[in-house]
Amino acid sequence: MSGFEDIASSRSGPIDASRQHGQLGRKPLRMIVTGRAGQVVSALVEWGRRQDLFDVVPLGRPELDLADPGSIEVAIRSCQPHIIVSAAAYTAVDSAETDEANARAVNQIAPGEIGRVASILDIPVIHLSTDYVFDGTKGSPYGETDPTNPLGVYGRSKLEGEQALAGATDNHVILRTAWVYSPFGRNFLKTMLKVAEARERLSVVDDQVGNPTSAFDIAEGVVAVAKNLLHSRASELRGTFHLAGQGAASWADFAAGIFEASHRFGGPSAQIDRISTVDYPTVAKRPANSRLDTAKLASIHGVQIPDWQSSAQQVVSRCVTHHPNPDMV
Numbered sequence: 001m002s003g004f005e006d007i008a009s010s011r012s013g014p015i016d017a018s019r020q021h022g023q024l025g026r027k028p029l030r031m032i033v034t035g036r037a038g039q040v041v042s043a044l045v046e047w048g049r050r051q052d053l054f055d056v057v058p059l060g061r062p063e064l065d066l067a068d069p070g071s072i073e074v075a076i077r078s079c080q081p082h083i084i085v086s087a088a089a090y091t092a093v094d095s096a097e098t099d100e101a102n103a104r105a106v107n108q109i110a111p112g113e114i115g116r117v118a119s120i121l122d123i124p125v126i127h128l129s130t131d132y133v134f135d136g137t138k139g140s141p142y143g144e145t146d147p148t149n150p151l152g153v154y155g156r157s158k159l160e161g162e163q164a165l166a167g168a169t170d171n172h173v174i175l176r177t178a179w180v181y182s183p184f185g186r187n188f189l190k191t192m193l194k195v196a197e198a199r200e201r202l203s204v205v206d207d208q209v210g211n212p213t214s215a216f217d218i219a220e221g222v223v224a225v226a227k228n229l230l231h232s233r234a235s236e237l238r239g240t241f242h243l244a245g246q247g248a249a250s251w252a253d254f255a256a257g258i259f260e261a262s263h264r265f266g267g268p269s270a271q272i273d274r275i276s277t278v279d280y281p282t283v284a285k286r287p288a289n290s291r292l293d294t295a296k297l298a299s300i301h302g303v304q305i306p307d308w309q310s311s312a313q314q315v316v317s318r319c320v321t322h323h324p325n326p327d328m329v
């Protein structure tokens with residue numbers, strides 16, 4: 001089944017898929033998203049509830065276990081999707097260093113298998129990847145063609161997953177994103193709010209810079225790319241793109257933005273002591289610079305991601321206003 005043919009066969013010329021599938025009463029296109037409670041899958045499921053163009057279906061354990069390649073084809077086929085969003089991953093960057101076999105199974109082998117199945121079904125795959133494919137030594141934002149050189153197991157397994165997917169199907173988009181936050185799951189923004197409930201000061205690393213990115217902005221970007229892929233077979237729409245919040249921040253800058261917003265909404269805030277990476281050793285090395293240049297995604301897919309401060313404010317507001325205790329989110 002091909003979502004492209006499904007849409008394209010019914011109308012010639014430029015296609016407004018939302019009009020065709022929503023307002024004309026046609027069945028929505030089925031978008032499966034790997035994972036269950038992850039940040040990006042949760043944001044996409046929430047987005048799905050607000051519209052009727054895509055039927056957004058989370059697909060995770062136990063039906064789909066990415067560590068078990070044998071489960072992948074059966075689980076995907078049973079959903080009869082028009083498009084696959086490969087959002088699930090082994091994302092525990094430090095644990096990956098000592099759990100390499102699992103990280104590689106989920107991040108490297110599974111994307112190749114997803115690509116193989118998508119190729120048989122003749123449907124596109126949008127795969128999430130990471131800024132950690134870079135070593136962080138570049139002095140400016142990374143473009144899609146910059147040389148990769150991951151510093152740890154997580155980044156290496158994600159890079160090899162990109163390659164496995166690309167080797168299995170041309171009909172793919174790899175979206176490298178960074179520093180993801182949301183009201184869902186575990187992330188830096190929620191950790192900061194939680195810690196600030198108990199402490200007046202905290203130390204935050206100030207010499208790693210990146211692009212904080214809201215899972216809701218990723219969801220919007222994924223949907224825009226999905227529409228384009230289902231609309232056209234053009235090869236320029238396919239390949240690797242960077243999707244990240246606009247504007248750079250260190251972790252300390254990000255924390256400051258979170259506390260500023262939280263204070264405004266009546267939530268917890270704390271003083272920040274800006275420290276260096278050497279003062280906060282972690283199992284896995286992180287790139288000092290993982291800023292991503294998103295110009296290609298804007299020019300080819302028309303996706304403009306908002307600045308990280310305004311998106312972070314919305315997420316903070318939601319955490320603080322609707323769920324005073326971030327643990328409850």
Ligand SMILES: NC(=O)c1ccc[n+]([C@@H]2O[C@H](COP(=O)([O-])OP(=O)(O)OC[C@H]3O[C@@H](n4cnc5c(N)ncnc54)[C@H](OP(=O)(O)O)[C@@H]3O)[C@@H](O)[C@H]2O)c1
Nearest residue numbers: 035036037038039040065066067088089091128130177180
């Ligand atoms: N988080 C970041 O800061 C960040 C930064 C750059 C790139 N990315 C990439 O962006 C994508 C989305 O990240 P995220 O923040 O949404 O991740 P997340 O919140 O950590 O969620 C990970 C998801 O992967 C699923 N998963 C893990 N192992 C699985 C397995 N064996 N079988 C099936 N599902 C499995 C989890 O399933 P359950 O729901 O069952 O737990 C969960 O839904 C990932 O590809 C990640 O590499 C993330």
